[in-house]
Amino acid sequence: MNKARRKQLSDLSTETAAVVAVIEENEENRDWEVVRSTIGDLHTMCESIRDDEQEYYDNMPEGLKNSDKGENAQSAISCLEEAAQKLEGAESACEDTPDAEDVIEHLNDAIEQIDEAQGF
Numbered sequence: 001m002n003k004a005r006r007k008q009l010s011d012l013s014t015e016t017a018a019v020v021a022v023i024e025e026n027e028e029n030r031d032w033e034v035v036r037s038t039i040g041d042l043h044t045m046c047e048s049i050r051d052d053e054q055e056y057y058d059n060m061p062e063g064l065k066n067s068d069k070g071e072n073a074q075s076a077i078s079c080l081e082e083a084a085q086k087l088e089g090a091e092s093a094c095e096d097t098p099d100a101e102d103v104i105e106h107l108n109d110a111i112e113q114i115d116e117a118q119g120f
Contacts, residue, residue, distance in 0.1 A: 016107055032094050079116045
């Protein structure tokens with residue numbers, strides 16, 4: 001993973017944590033449509049970073065794919081796939097009758113995966 005993608009992941013983690021804070025702080029006046037839209041944007045960002053990392057891996061020479069560098073790229077991709085699924089789950093949990101705890105749990109799980117991906 002290159003420095004630019006690590007920065008994007010750091011920003012994604014920070015922005016996701018900010019959504020958690022908004023949900024926790026605005027118990028009475030939550031605008032779930034805005035929250036859902038914001039989570040959708042984060043989901044799109046996560047998928048874009050994952051796609052960039054996948055492209056990086058796909059364009060590696062075969063020798064590098066089997067090295068630590070290739071394995072790290074694959075691990076980061078897996079973490080980002082999991083994070084994207086958690087963000088999608090959070091977005092879905094905002095529909096109908098949202099459960100704040102469920103949304104927050106999905107978001108915190110996504111943050112954990114995003115942060116793990118930064119280590120690769």
